[in-house]
Amino acid sequence: MGRSPSSEENNLKKGPWTPEEDQKLTDYIQKHGHGSWRALPKLAGLKRCGKSCRLRWTNYLRPDIKRGKFSNEEENTILHLHSILGNKWSAIAAHLPGRTDNEIKNYWNTHLKKRLIQMGIDPMTHQPKTDLFSCLPQLIALANLKELLEQTQLAHNLQYFNLLRQPLAIAENNPDLATALNAINQEPDPYFSNNSLQVGQERVEMSDFFSVENAAVAIGGGGSQPLQQQVPFDQEDVVQSQMGLINDKSSSSTWNLLPPLMDSSASNNTNSHENSSTGGVSYGGEGASSLNWPDFIFEESFLDDNLSEIR
DNA sequence: AAGTATGTCAACCGCCATCTT
DNA sequence: TAAGATGGCGGTTGACATACT
Numbered sequence: 001m002g003r004s005p006s007s008e009e010n011n012l013k014k015g016p017w018t019p020e021e022d023q024k025l026t027d028y029i030q031k032h033g034h035g036s037w038r039a040l041p042k043l044a045g046l047k048r049c050g051k052s053c054r055l056r057w058t059n060y061l062r063p064d065i066k067r068g069k070f071s072n073e074e075e076n077t078i079l080h081l082h083s084i085l086g087n088k089w090s091a092i093a094a095h096l097p098g099r100t101d102n103e104i105k106n107y108w109n110t111h112l113k114k115r116l117i118q119m120g121i122d123p124m125t126h127q128p129k130t131d132l133f134s135c136l137p138q139l140i141a142l143a144n145l146k147e148l149l150e151q152t153q154l155a156h157n158l159q160y161f162n163l164l165r166q167p168l169a170i171a172e173n174n175p176d177l178a179t180a181l182n183a184i185n186q187e188p189d190p191y192f193s194n195n196s197l198q199v200g201q202e203r204v205e206m207s208d209f210f211s212v213e214n215a216a217v218a219i220g221g222g223g224s225q226p227l228q229q230q231v232p233f234d235q236e237d238v239v240q241s242q243m244g245l246i247n248d249k250s251s252s253s254t255w256n257l258l259p260p261l262m263d264s265s266a267s268n269n270t271n272s273h274e275n276s277s278t279g280g281v282s283y284g285g286e287g288a289s290s291l292n293w294p295d296f297i298f299e300e301s302f303l304d305d306n307l308s309e310i311r
Numbered sequence: 312a313a314g315t316a317t318g319t320c321a322a323c324c325g326c327c328a329t330c331t332t
Numbered sequence: 333t334a335a336g337a338t339g340g341c342g343g344t345t346g347a348c349a350t351a352c353t
Contacts, residue, residue, distance in 0.1 A: 014322080014323075015321095015322075015323090015347090016321070016322075016347080017321090017322090036338080037338075037339070038337080038338070038339095050338085050339090051323085051324095051338095051339085051340095052322075052323080054339075054340085055321090055322065055323080056321090056322085058340095059321075059322085060321075060322095087341095087342065087343090088341090088342090089341075089342065090340075090341060090342090101340095101341075101342085102320085102321075102322085102342095103320085103321095105342075105343085106319075106320050106321085107319095107320090109319095109320095109343095110318065110319055110320075111319095
């Protein structure tokens with residue numbers, strides 16, 4: 001293990017390759033193959049480390065390297081594979097004949113990544129970015145609620161609420177439950193008694209509340225709305241919203257996880273050739289303003305990830 | 312025309328996995 | 333089995349080109 005001695009330690013050359021060096025390296029490899037990269041520089045008459053030679057050959061001098069602009073198909077392949085593989089540039093390069101991992105990595109960092117960011121898509125997850133700032137009030141409210149739950153054992157007390165809301169009718173037909181209820185009611189409870197509930201330092205009368213939602217407001221949901229309406233308790237609703245299946249602003253979920261959809265009627269005319277060449281998928285730049293989300297958002301992997309969470 | 316900002320990409324660095332002894 | 337050697341990978345840097353003021 002351990003790293004090999006640096007170039008400076010061995011008085012080896014660094015920096016850009018000269019045409020003469022390129023020629024020496026190419027000539028040697030074409031004659032003898034690269035063999036051991038460590039031994040190669042000496043045999044080829046180069047004052048470079050083996051690693052530098054390997055890099056120069058694999059990324060630049062190799063005869064099968066395709067140079068020039070990436071095609072739309074290549075871009076789409078990179079985007080698709082990156083959504084599956086992440087920053088596995090060599091694995092992605094394996095699917096793009098003639099392209100090197102370094103080239104793909106550079107292209108990703110200088111073009112594709114920026115484009116996704118502009119589209120409001122997280123370049124790492126390939127999913128629409130959540131806007132933390134717009135969610136801040138809800139997040140703070142949730143944090144407050146969590147703290148209160150821990151402090152007052154509210155969760156424990158909510159069980160009493162639920163029992164008190166429904167039990168008698170059920171218990172009539174269920175002797176075991178009736179017995180259990182009796183047992184519970186005989187135990188003095190520090191938080192709930194005499195139809196009132198201890199919430200932090202305050203005692204709240206049960207008659208003020210008929211639902212858990214109202215209780216949530218009372219303990220500092222932070223707004224005029226019931227907390228249930230401020231946070232996406234319905235996970236499926238959120239996922240559907242993420243996938244663009246719900247565009248109804250009156251939906252109970254107020255977390256808008258998608259960046260605003262844009263009207264593409266104008267750009268459709270000017271970029272129809274690009275879209276047609278990419279199977280209707282437009283990844284950004286001038287083609288980014290599509291009314292619909294790019295197809296890769298709806299790919300199986302994306303859907304599976306999200307749907308599995310709510311299963 | 313000159314200076315500055317920004318973009319691009321070849322090359323390097325350091326880490327890790329695998330191979331060899 | 334341990335330790336060194338080697339190749340490969342991903343992140344980062346810095347020189348150069350281009351755009352902007």
